[in-house]
Amino acid sequence: MDRRNAHPRLLMSSQQQLRVLVDQLQREANIERMNTSEAINQLKRYITEHEAEDYLLVGFSSQKANPFREKSSCTVL
């Protein structure tokens, strides 16, 4: 193992590792959480507000806007 590149966890005792883990978990435990009702409503709102631009949902407004359309041949007049 190249100590210069080793993951720091591998250089700690298991007790030290546990301490790091506990500290991190306590940090994560203390974050502010929103109610799911509020959070899901915001997701819903974002999605419905952007649905008109979602090509996989509504397709292309005109065939001209569709880069995958079959190109029709041109005639020289």
Added chain:
Amino acid sequence: MPPKDPEVEKLKKELQDAIAKVQEDQKSKADTDMSGACGDLSEAPKVRAMCKRMCKGHINKVNSVHFSGDSRHLVSGSLDGKLIIWDIFTGNKTQVIPLRSAWVMSVAFSPSGNLVASGGMDNQCTVHDINDRDSTGVAKIAREMLGYEGFLSSMRFLDDDNLITGSGDMKVIHWDVKTGKKVHEYFGHSGDVATMSLSSDHSVFATGSVDRTIKVWDLRDPKTCKQTFWGHTSDVNSVYMHPSNMAIASGSEDKTARLWDLRSDQQVCEYKPPTANSGFTCCGMSKSGRYIICGSDDNTIHMWDSLKGSHAGSLQGHENRITSLAVAESGIAFATSSWDMSVRVWAL
């Protein structure tokens, strides 16, 4: 048997308490679930996307695909030792870049379209400048990043100067591409990092790992992981940041796809196909976030209505495992790569 170390026992208790606290708080905030909150919505239409382009050119399994910021060019990496850049409008190759190592697992295109990054079992990340070519017209190497103790599994450019990588040695590293130096390393995963996804405003990013968790990191405060999502019962193979930046979609070896909400810090939905018998290797979302799209071990692409949770259809075509999925930023199409040696582009 050696006596139990009181210090270690104390720490283990603190660990249990912290986990219990997280679960309690999450539960207390779960005043509704997805089906309750979305009961008033009608279902999204069944998927009508078709394969619009079949990009043939690789002569071995294709492991990874990613779009340029222009939503028109795609880079793919294959075990044939090549990167190919495709124009998805025409379906033609615009460049072929031979790699020093054929063991490529992951590729990324910079948003500007100037750089491509690749890496894999060679345990290094290589950046090519596609505008800087040698006398034979082949893009030159701009930078090589070394110092990994495991394979490169995932990478994303913030811009031409900043690249983040995830690797099998559990590392998540932010590199300065110009100097080749580490800007920061993000610690937390206890297993191979398999996947990553950036928020559109580049403020946060998510990673998924063999340790079954999804972790959220803040680019402006890299010292500690911000959130960890538990729930998957096997490797998290893929994560995708919801276009709103408020949620993360994931696909896992445990045969489920899930949606995780960042602000309530919990899983809000789970998605399964009609017959759930294959793991998901990759995932993405449509531009509004209404559809969640996953590529599977069994050659099929599944799509769901992310809000109603209903299966919106499946797309067949690939003849072998799907390895990677990329969504164009404009939302106009998505692309998949496969062990069947092809790259396919899907659109309406």
